[in-house]
Amino acid sequence: MAVREGLLALLHEGPRHGYQLKTEFEAATGGVWPLNVGQVYTTLDRLERDGLVGVSDNEGQKVYSITVDGVSALGAWWEAAPVDEPPPRDELMLKVLMAIERSTERGDAHAMSVITHQRTVLHSMLQSKRRARSVATTSLAARLVTDALVVRAEADLRWLDLCEAQLNGTPTRKARS
Amino acid sequence: MNDPVLELVDVVKTFGKGSTEVRALNGVDLAVSPAEFVAVMGPSGCGKSTLLHLAGGLEDVSSGRVRVAGRDIGDLDLASRAALRRTDVGYVFQRLNLLPSLTALENVALPLKLEGVGRREASARSLDALAAVGVTEQLSRYPDDFSGGQQQRIAIARAIVVERALILADEPSGALDTMTGDSVIELLSSLPGRFGTAIVLVTHEPRFASWADRVVFMRDGVVVDQTASTVPVSAAGAAT
Known part of the structure; x- marks a missing residue:
């Protein structure tokens, strides 16, 4: 730190x-x-x-x-370049990668449902951050910290979108339709 | 008594026929409460814009039902549908919302003019609507003289100059930078509290969707998930 x-x-x-x-x-x-x-x-x-x-x-x-x-x-x-510890939500990456691994093994839709659910969870978090931000009459620093959390959640959501798009493009998924 | 202002029941929309048929919507149920702000998200082609077009009566469903402000759109003739669009439903698009040949004030007054409201009253109400969105100067200038963010504010003023039950917004911040986009969505998000207007916002930006009371996710023409609505008691639950 x-x-x-x-x-x-x-x-x-x-x-x-x-x-x-x-x-x-x-x-x-x-x-x-x-x-x-x-x-x-x-x-x-x-x-x-x-x-x-x-x-x-x-x-x-x-x-x-x-x-x-x-x-x-x-x-x-x-x-110097910032050397951050991994953010706690890197658990998200692990979760999704594990789910994809499982779906690839079993050919099921587990990964897609995990992605869908995690997206909803992240959006709920984002909504509550936004509400905190909009009611806040707090300092510039506090607003910027909230902005940082918002853009990080956005990054996670974009990553989930990419996961979903790539997953949709894999042969196992296409075989379904 | 708290009936949904917009209700889609098992809505299917197909384009094309036979082997080229595309199902844009494949059984969508959605209910939006009065004064609720709902964001609809999903990848390109998931059906979110089609949903908006059906909600505004711009296109017909292939099957299912769309009710706006208590009226089944499918039961309305063309004239009644046009009237519904003029009086109950407002639109804000990504761009080209305003007529370039009319001044800011005239653009906002347009829906009133179409309703036959007198010139003086129309002008007064338009000024009020513009003040409500924070545009108070240079109202006799033309849309091109305003920044992108200001143009969207003027478009929102036009949407609220008539008391609308519902505003449909399709990527209204799509052409704006992040801070300007945020301020436009923040303005939209203030409308339910100030005017009781419900909003359906289609966006692919999580940051804009986060202003909403509820975020609905679509994929392949169906609603796959949604966040819990922050609007208290409501018919929002009817969506599930």
Whole structure:
């Protein structure tokens, strides 16, 4: 996860307390990425260990600031390709591929019914995201996060369409009609 | 009392004859409640546009029944059917909705003019409809002077200038960029709440369909699945 780099990005704007970093991180990510304070301090400890942030004491409170190495690490991060963990719905891919495998073995319509059902499920999700988005008077960040979820669901739905089209084109399916 | 505003019962539509016969619709049941927004999705050739044409009385069913606002379209003569299209059903297409030789205001006023509404009243109602879709300026300009999104808004104004039970929309955002398209569909989605109009939207874009209360999926001329409607009590259940 990119929490380290997120904290570095905030520290690049100026020194901050741990709790301040937590609240600013959450605001910047539209409230969808909650951090617990412990996680923030653990991450800061590691950043300090790696020489990317420095700590000073301000009237008994720890204040963190970015180091020169931290700035260059952050610079590299802005430019690097994002290495996301697979999104949770990659389960969708597994599900559909397994269903196709089974249908190919048995020559049944299982795969098609799985695709049809998953499409409906995804659309219901998309509808609820849309409703959340349209009633939201929330921040730009929150709206953009919802947009990201919407376009990812769209991508999944397009993939299901492709699966269905390809499945319709396979000889086993054509033999049916 | 909450009768469907649009009801298709076991609708079959075939084109051609004999070996070249194509079944565009193969036994479709669908009921749309008043003020319900239904999106119809499916691959090209699944029958979704045919469904829209039948719902608007633009084509005849081969068998089955289509009821609009409580009337069986098959029972209507041509004149009554034309009247139904003028008064009960509005259309918004992907493009070419507006007559290029009429101004924005005249385009919106057209259905009123056809109904014999007086000039002054027609103008006032058209201005109201245009205000409702957020178009308030340059109303004496011609469609070509407006952006694609604005043109669709004007087309929607024309669809709501007469109190319609049902608006049929065929890919109304198809020619627009994503944000403009979103705003047009968002406008459509606000109509049921504001005017009690039901909407049937045909689209292949999941993002546009997500504004609907219910999404209906078609394949090979039949309804294969649908999401649960978010419209409370209704005849929506009659579709299943």
